[in-house]
Amino acid sequence: MKRIWIPLILLFSVSTLMLLYQWDRAEAGSKKVSKLQDLEISMTVKENQLHFAYTYEQVKAGIYTLEIPEKATEIVCSQKEESPCRITNQKNPEMILEMEGEVFVDYTMPMPENEVINDWMIKLKKDDRVMHSTFSLTIQDFDEVKDPWLVPSKKQSDIQMENLHYYKFPSINEPLPMARKGEASLWHVGNSIVTYEAGTELAASVKQEIQNFLEGMGPVLIQLDQSVTKVSSNHMKVEGRDIEKLQAKYVVDHLRKVTAEANPWELKVVKNIFTRNNSLMASEVAASLTKDELMMWKDRLLQAENIKDLGVYLDEALSNVFGAETSFFRNYEAPTEDNLYFVESRHVFNHGQLVTDRIVHYHGSPYLALPDLSRVLNYKLTEIEKSKVYRLEVPGKEYRFYVDQPTFIVNNESFGMGQKVLIMVEDSPFINWHDLQELVDINLTTGSDFEQKKIGSPMTGDPAFLNHQR
Numbered sequence: 001m002k003r004i005w006i007p008l009i010l011l012f013s014v015s016t017l018m019l020l021y022q023w024d025r026a027e028a029g030s031k032k033v034s035k036l037q038d039l040e041i042s043m044t045v046k047e048n049q050l051h052f053a054y055t056y057e058q059v060k061a062g063i064y065t066l067e068i069p070e071k072a073t074e075i076v077c078s079q080k081e082e083s084p085c086r087i088t089n090q091k092n093p094e095m096i097l098e099m100e101g102e103v104f105v106d107y108t109m110p111m112p113e114n115e116v117i118n119d120w121m122i123k124l125k126k127d128d129r130v131m132h133s134t135f136s137l138t139i140q141d142f143d144e145v146k147d148p149w150l151v152p153s154k155k156q157s158d159i160q161m162e163n164l165h166y167y168k169f170p171s172i173n174e175p176l177p178m179a180r181k182g183e184a185s186l187w188h189v190g191n192s193i194v195t196y197e198a199g200t201e202l203a204a205s206v207k208q209e210i211q212n213f214l215e216g217m218g219p220v221l222i223q224l225d226q227s228v229t230k231v232s233s234n235h236m237k238v239e240g241r242d243i244e245k246l247q248a249k250y251v252v253d254h255l256r257k258v259t260a261e262a263n264p265w266e267l268k269v270v271k272n273i274f275t276r277n278n279s280l281m282a283s284e285v286a287a288s289l290t291k292d293e294l295m296m297w298k299d300r301l302l303q304a305e306n307i308k309d310l311g312v313y314l315d316e317a318l319s320n321v322f323g324a325e326t327s328f329f330r331n332y333e334a335p336t337e338d339n340l341y342f343v344e345s346r347h348v349f350n351h352g353q354l355v356t357d358r359i360v361h362y363h364g365s366p367y368l369a370l371p372d373l374s375r376v377l378n379y380k381l382t383e384i385e386k387s388k389v390y391r392l393e394v395p396g397k398e399y400r401f402y403v404d405q406p407t408f409i410v411n412n413e414s415f416g417m418g419q420k421v422l423i424m425v426e427d428s429p430f431i432n433w434h435d436l437q438e439l440v441d442i443n444l445t446t447g448s449d450f451e452q453k454k455i456g457s458p459m460t461g462d463p464a465f466l467n468h469q470r
Helices: 001-028 204-214 245-258 267-273 278-290 291-302 310-322 370-377 433-439 448-454
Strands: 039-046 048-057 062-067 071-077 084-089 092-099 101-110 123-126 135-141 157-158 165-172 178-180 185-189 192-196 221-226 235-239 340-352 354-361 365-369 380-385 391-392 396-400 406-408 415-418 421-427 428-432 444-446
Touching: 001 245, 071 084, 092 101, 092 235, 185 204, 204 245, 235 245, 235 428, 245 267, 245 291, 267 278, 291 310, 310 340, 340 421, 354 370, 354 421, 365 370, 365 421, 365 433, 370 380, 370 428, 428 433, 433 444
Parallel strands: 039 135, 192 221, 221 235
Antiparallel strands: 039 048, 048 101, 062 092, 062 123, 071 101, 084 092, 135 165, 157 165, 185 192, 340 354, 340 444, 354 365, 365 428, 380 391, 391 396, 396 406, 406 415, 421 428
């Protein structure tokens, strides 16, 4: 069999070079031919076999290692001159090159059953350093002339002849998935490609979700209407059209790869957040971030590398997005219900008198420490039931507040309604700024008078004023 393959490979190489020469002339026309990449890759499809031909423009003499696809076979190398170039050990190959110059490397692979080619590229390494990062790719298909190949990259050429379909994709810097279109419908989103069941339409909401997901990402091939959801860096299968599930799996898989911990519990919370699962911790994040902030948090998580402590990183990412500090993941202790709040160091004044030096943001609203307020403003605060019920006495009125409840009692005879008027932060009650100013005749400001005018009154401004404009 090997004796037959060697002349076939040589024949393929010669025909590839001749075709490339003809196509380059056809593409150039009256224009100048652009400078060739330092690495050219050609894939020829014939009789359900894939033949790859690599042309390295200039390689120095030496011993190189080749990282090869799992199913690559018949790996050979050659040069134009008669200088010897040989491959040792087909399973873990090394390339021995005795003279510097242009080098050709060839190998074959069977067509995958699903006709999506992911693991196809070889890496040429010298002292563990990859020799080439960008390349041009050509596909020559003799089997399915009318069935186009999909590669999430801009095409330079797409030429169809009687028994050949030829494609060229220039300036690619990573091994992209390649797939035949088949019967699927197509939607191009920039350089990314989305396929879905033929004869159906994509809802506007699904398109928007996909566009949001792809924002800031490199070229990707997304196949909708699949039986399972699977993700890699640039090829994704989606169960039905559940983009939320895709997004959650993509973020979680990335975090799992870059964290040092084996199976951190925080990953389940992150998954729940992006699939809108109504778990306690996920609900807190959803209630505290806007949709845009949640996407900013997702983008920051996808930038993570070498995480030593996932809880610390998640908190730092939340703090960066929100603009104030939190220790939500670090302080969480199951099975207690913890609130996600952000602490901002900022002075709050009442007619020039310092009331407190920090503000807590919870579910988009600012809160102030009730003990600080009562002490500075000479109000009487009584803890009726620890961490549950508090009585605040102010000139002419008395209020009874219940932690985490919207209702309260006024003068032991009537009810009032606010948001969550009182919350517990580090074993101390904090009162909602807006509810407080509705109930008590005070005018709290932050910073200097100039700063207050610039920000606006918390009574008339947006609920989460200060550093965090929502």
